Amino acid sequence: MHEMSIAQSLVAIIKEEMEKHGLTRLHAVRVCHGRLAALVPDALAFAFEACTLGTPMQGVRLELAEIPIVLRCSQCAQEFSPEQGDLFMPCPACGEGLGHEVLQGKELYLDNIEAE
């Protein structure tokens, strides 16, 4: 359950961004998370709700977008996305199974906020 820490950090960043842009009313928040980051969307939604309860952020819409994993084959450099549930599939081009580089899928960032 590291979602509570993530929610707390998220709230702090949102506050900074609101101040920076002189915004006072927050409507929605969009978070992108790579599949390797192992974020549990329901747990983050719950934690975010708990962190914002009784604050001006209460009830804000939290959108979560999962970023798929993209690997680069260690042998032939082919880029590919493993199927859901089969993270360790060999390279579809050459069959190599080991040492693929993770190009995408570890991300965890606040993408944008909708506010006025």
Add this chain to the structure above:
Amino acid sequence: MEVPVVRNILEANDRISAQLRKLFAERKVLVLNLISSPGSGKTSTLERTLTDLAPEFKMAVIEGDLRTDNDARRVAATGAQAVQINTDGACHLDSSMVQVALESIDIDGLDILFVENVGNLVCPAEFEVGEDYKVSLLSVTEGDDKPEKYPLLFAESAVMLLNKTDLLPYVDFDMARAERFARALNKDIAVFPVSCKTREGMGAWYDWLRARVREKKAA
């Protein structure tokens, strides 16, 4: 209106982690973030390591995963400095906790600092604590599919210790399978099958540690 932000949510943790890393680089202390599930024998492995390497290195431990006072006594008995972090029920250590714990550690002349993370294979992988390397520890009683279930940890670890190999005859654990999964996203991960009970295989792990200490001192 929509305001683009694109900020890493864990940036505050990463910032402190970077400060710690800088401090450890200046002081030439090798820092290892030990991550495992509960019951994998992390404390015993650490205790064995601290005891066996005591003549060679000055070591300290930041403990985030003590289940009993007994664990603390066992670590302290090896002569290593040990500081316990009160994680307040958190599922992982973060860099600010380690920063606070460091105030109670004399890092002068320290060779190795072990950060024993909270027993959990998911959350600690996300939070850097200024370490040079992550070391994941798995016991053969847990199932050889762990590296497949927790890919981020094994992708980011420099070492996978496969512990309790003395129990291999009694469990259904395929070492090659565990290793293959760990290497899928991390070809160079060093895999050391060890038994901290019989000490089998511990020598290879110690050699790895010696080499990393040498590198750190030379850097």
